Amino acid sequence: MSYAEDLGKQSKKAWYMLSTLDTATKNEVLHALGSRLVERKDYILKENEKDVAEGKESGLSDALIDRLSLSEARIGGMADGVRSIAALPDPVGAVEGMKRLPNKLLVGKMKVPIGSILIIYEARPNVTVDAFALCFKSGNATILKGGSEAIHSNRALITVIREALEEVGVDRNVVQFVDTTDRTVVNELLTLDKHIDLIIPRGGEGLITFVAKNATIPVIKHYKGVCHVYVDDKADLDDALAIAVNAKTQRPGVCNAIETLLVHEGVAETFLPSLRDKMDEHNVSLRGCDKAVKVLLGIEPATEDDWYTEYLDLILSIRVVADIDEAIEHINTYGSHHSDAIVTNDHVRAMRFLQEVDSAAVYVNASTRFTDGAEFGLGAEIGISTDKIHARGPMGLEELTSTKWIVFGEGQIR
Amino acid sequence: MSYAEDLGKQSKKAWYMLSTLDTATKNEVLHALGSRLVERKDYILKENEKDVAEGKESGLSDALIDRLSLSEARIGGMADGVRSIAALPDPVGAVEGMKRLPNKLLVGKMKVPIGSILIIYEARPNVTVDAFALCFKSGNATILKGGSEAIHSNRALITVIREALEEVGVDRNVVQFVDTTDRTVVNELLTLDKHIDLIIPRGGEGLITFVAKNATIPVIKHYKGVCHVYVDDKADLDDALAIAVNAKTQRPGVCNAIETLLVHEGVAETFLPSLRDKMDEHNVSLRGCDKAVKVLLGIEPATEDDWYTEYLDLILSIRVVADIDEAIEHINTYGSHHSDAIVTNDHVRAMRFLQEVDSAAVYVNASTRFTDGAEFGLGAEIGISTDKIHARGPMGLEELTSTKWIVFGEGQIR
Numbered sequence: 001m002s003y004a005e006d007l008g009k010q011s012k013k014a015w016y017m018l019s020t021l022d023t024a025t026k027n028e029v030l031h032a033l034g035s036r037l038v039e040r041k042d043y044i045l046k047e048n049e050k051d052v053a054e055g056k057e058s059g060l061s062d063a064l065i066d067r068l069s070l071s072e073a074r075i076g077g078m079a080d081g082v083r084s085i086a087a088l089p090d091p092v093g094a095v096e097g098m099k100r101l102p103n104k105l106l107v108g109k110m111k112v113p114i115g116s117i118l119i120i121y122e123a124r125p126n127v128t129v130d131a132f133a134l135c136f137k138s139g140n141a142t143i144l145k146g147g148s149e150a151i152h153s154n155r156a157l158i159t160v161i162r163e164a165l166e167e168v169g170v171d172r173n174v175v176q177f178v179d180t181t182d183r184t185v186v187n188e189l190l191t192l193d194k195h196i197d198l199i200i201p202r203g204g205e206g207l208i209t210f211v212a213k214n215a216t217i218p219v220i221k222h223y224k225g226v227c228h229v230y231v232d233d234k235a236d237l238d239d240a241l242a243i244a245v246n247a248k249t250q251r252p253g254v255c256n257a258i259e260t261l262l263v264h265e266g267v268a269e270t271f272l273p274s275l276r277d278k279m280d281e282h283n284v285s286l287r288g289c290d291k292a293v294k295v296l297l298g299i300e301p302a303t304e305d306d307w308y309t310e311y312l313d314l315i316l317s318i319r320v321v322a323d324i325d326e327a328i329e330h331i332n333t334y335g336s337h338h339s340d341a342i343v344t345n346d347h348v349r350a351m352r353f354l355q356e357v358d359s360a361a362v363y364v365n366a367s368t369r370f371t372d373g374a375e376f377g378l379g380a381e382i383g384i385s386t387d388k389i390h391a392r393g394p395m396g397l398e399e400l401t402s403t404k405w406i407v408f409g410e411g412q413i414r
Numbered sequence: 415m416s417y418a419e420d421l422g423k424q425s426k427k428a429w430y431m432l433s434t435l436d437t438a439t440k441n442e443v444l445h446a447l448g449s450r451l452v453e454r455k456d457y458i459l460k461e462n463e464k465d466v467a468e469g470k471e472s473g474l475s476d477a478l479i480d481r482l483s484l485s486e487a488r489i490g491g492m493a494d495g496v497r498s499i500a501a502l503p504d505p506v507g508a509v510e511g512m513k514r515l516p517n518k519l520l521v522g523k524m525k526v527p528i529g530s531i532l533i534i535y536e537a538r539p540n541v542t543v544d545a546f547a548l549c550f551k552s553g554n555a556t557i558l559k560g561g562s563e564a565i566h567s568n569r570a571l572i573t574v575i576r577e578a579l580e581e582v583g584v585d586r587n588v589v590q591f592v593d594t595t596d597r598t599v600v601n602e603l604l605t606l607d608k609h610i611d612l613i614i615p616r617g618g619e620g621l622i623t624f625v626a627k628n629a630t631i632p633v634i635k636h637y638k639g640v641c642h643v644y645v646d647d648k649a650d651l652d653d654a655l656a657i658a659v660n661a662k663t664q665r666p667g668v669c670n671a672i673e674t675l676l677v678h679e680g681v682a683e684t685f686l687p688s689l690r691d692k693m694d695e696h697n698v699s700l701r702g703c704d705k706a707v708k709v710l711l712g713i714e715p716a717t718e719d720d721w722y723t724e725y726l727d728l729i730l731s732i733r734v735v736a737d738i739d740e741a742i743e744h745i746n747t748y749g750s751h752h753s754d755a756i757v758t759n760d761h762v763r764a765m766r767f768l769q770e771v772d773s774a775a776v777y778v779n780a781s782t783r784f785t786d787g788a789e790f791g792l793g794a795e796i797g798i799s800t801d802k803i804h805a806r807g808p809m810g811l812e813e814l815t816s817t818k819w820i821v822f823g824e825g826q827i828r
Contacts, residue, residue, distance in 0.1 A: 016770070019770075019772070020770060099791065105780055105784060107790055107791070110768075197803075198802070212607075212630045218632070218633070218801055219632070220803070236825070247827075332430065354820050355433075355434050356433075358433070359818065360819060361819040364821070364823060365822070365824055366519055366822075366825070366826040367828055369828040370821065370828060376515075377513065377515065388528050388611050388816040389611075390803040392817050393819045394819075402802040402803070402806055403807075404806065404807075405774060405776070406768050406775075406776055407775060407777040407780055407784065408778050409778060411657065411779055411780070412779075412780040412784070413657055413664070413781045413783070414789075
């Protein structure tokens with residue numbers, strides 16, 4: 001049996017136990033993990049230092065080194081996160097819509113864990129703990145494949161997670177760690193339909209595309225965010241300015257930040273100069289369509305590629321549009337169907353935008369930065385799905401469950 | 415632009431209109447289609463005859479010729495089906511769980527159509543009409559790829575569907591027909607992520623595996639049914655006999671019929687001989703494990719492969735198990751996670767079976783044959799999903815929708 005198959009098989013075997021485990025025991029594990037992360041911080045930090053040192057040696061960017069680096073405060077944050085997941089309600093076992101059929105069969109849908117979930121992610125070691133905790137609470141076994149830059153940190157965190165499991169007497173195989181940088185192992189995991197039920201890839205375009213192309217197992221993609229704010233000519237321009245600046249600059253490196261601003265031609269000449277002043281204050285460089293370039297002399301012209309690009313940086317492309325139709329068409333054509341906002345006081349246009357923009361989250365008069373599990377009241381999230389199937393937008397505990405039809409009979413036949 | 419890309423692009427374009435179409439207009443189209451199917455029956459039957467003649471010539475089995483053949487009664491059945499879909503509630507636009515966040519944002523989840531759906535199926539032409547009607551009612555554009563044996567029938571049915579659309583003034587491109595037997599077109603469709611949102615393959619193992627392997631678009635598999643009845647030693651054996659016979663023989667060629675019977679060793683010697691008598695009456699041939707062969711002298715021994723096999727025929731494999739644990743393990747190992755039943759009067763075992771069997775539908779004391787959208791009260795179904803993601807078990811109109819987060823603000827920023 002190959003290494004990958006062995007991981008998958010053990011994960012599924014452990015899952016059958018986990019799928020029916022009571023909530024109290026699951027919470028006990030999460031609390032044990034919260035304590036243990038703090039107790040074992042020296043060990044975790046020592047292992048993390050190895051990754052950071054190797055990362056610096058191999059020339060990783062400062063941004064990546066920052067994502068990779070742990071500190072006492074960050075470990076404390078992980079522990080708090082785990083405890084807050086313990087405090088969330090357990091979605092497993094709830095039965096919806098139980099009804100009696102004419103033949104007296106009782107039929108309903110029970111929320112059940114999905115199974116064994118393979119999570120593939122990049123440099124941030126805190127994903128290891130978050131993803132395990134969310135999947136575990138919702139009764140799912142995890143197979144974790146983090147970025148090779150974080151392998152020492154992840155190995156240490158998995159060790160601590162397994163210590164917490166063993167402390168409570170739960171099978172350590174409910175979490176599996178892909179402890180290799182050999183890519184053929186990942187390739188094999190992507191096709192182990194018999195043992196793995198779902199793959200969640202989190203990361204850059206290359207990773208997501210690779211997984212979608214090679215997996216035979218269902219995938220929920222957490223893809224890029226090419227998000228927009230559309231400033232209508234019926235907008236309150238002060239609100240529009242505040243929303244655009246917030247959505248671009250409050251945290252430019254995340255998926256719910258905007259990349260493109262669309263503005264109605266009726267207000268372009270009033271709005272864009274004040275936008276430029278504010279964006280200058282935040283060191284945002286602007287790129288514009290032909291019309292925008294005429295209003296904002298000196299800014300760089302945007303190319304066709306710009307409209308598709310997730311900068312994740314202090315860059316904003318600007319397009320002047322004739323009307324809301326052109327705005328909606330632009331968003332549906334070039335966007336990534338993540339988060340998009342209209343700023344307007346026109347009710348009919350607001351409702352049209354809500355209905356016609358094909359995105360996971362659609363906003364009227366608010367910043368796109370709110371697309372987040374905690375902000376939306378899910379408690380925590382494993383990420384933001386850009387797929388339309390199963391879960392769209394922030395994925396919390398509920399979205400980590402499947403359903404099962406349960407049927408109580410008294411000997412009924414058809 | 416290739417033929418496949420053109421189909422995809424036109425489908426997505428037509429979908430944007432369909433996604434916001436009101437319920438009354440959608441129902442008008444479905445009623446127009448119901449009438450037109452009956453009016454145009456001579457044309458449809460004439461085209462169907464070509465497929466049947468070609469099928470006979472190329473040596474299709476009688477069962478396949480039967481699936482392929484239309485008649486006035488079958489066309490009437492299609493028309494009734496379309497009208498009953500018109501009578502079902504439209505799931506689109508409902509908003510769930512709208513709540514006010516501390517910052518006064520109003521946030522909720524709206525049910526929205528999925529988009530453009532590619533449906534790949536085999537010989538039965540009635541799927542063309544059913545699949546269109548269900549997808550259309552739930553606001554989804556369809557790209558239909560039926561089996562090449564049914565191409566004349568399907569072309570005629572699509573013509574009639576488009577006549578109904580044009581009668582009401584709805585874009586005919588909301589249904590697209592893959593009017594070719596060239597397999598490279600299908601291969602290309604499987605990767606058109608930009609235009610197609612979901613693929614539903616319905617058919618044999620080869621088709622499903624091919625689609626899962628080659629698609630980069632999300633797939634909801636409608637895979638085989640290796641279903642079981644487990645007869646516990648605490649069962650009412652009369653009920654057990656009726657359920658086993660019904661689940662095997664009432665319609666052996668469908669996915670929710672059973673392939674394997676598991677029986678507790680404590681009742682094997684009492685139960686199996688009466689089972690054999692009944693199965694003999696229905697011309698079912700039996701295959702057994704070592705223990706079953708000793709009780710039912712003369713039956714064929716089952717091989718390891720038998721436990722995995724969907725016979726879709728009057729064949730039943732029988733395994734004697736030591737207890738419920740062995741029964742559950744057998745089902746989770748060899749089954750296809752479709753529909754499985756326990757017959758028992760022991761409450762604890764019934765509840766364990768419900769929780770531990772990892773299948774789309776789990777039954778206590780009833781036949782597996784009830785796994786069906788109409789039986790479960792969904793009104794109609796596009797098929798039975800064997801995946802755990804998005805929709806599990808019978809897929810009706812609700813399961814053909816996605817969600818979109820909608821957010822109403824008053825200028826909120828983060």
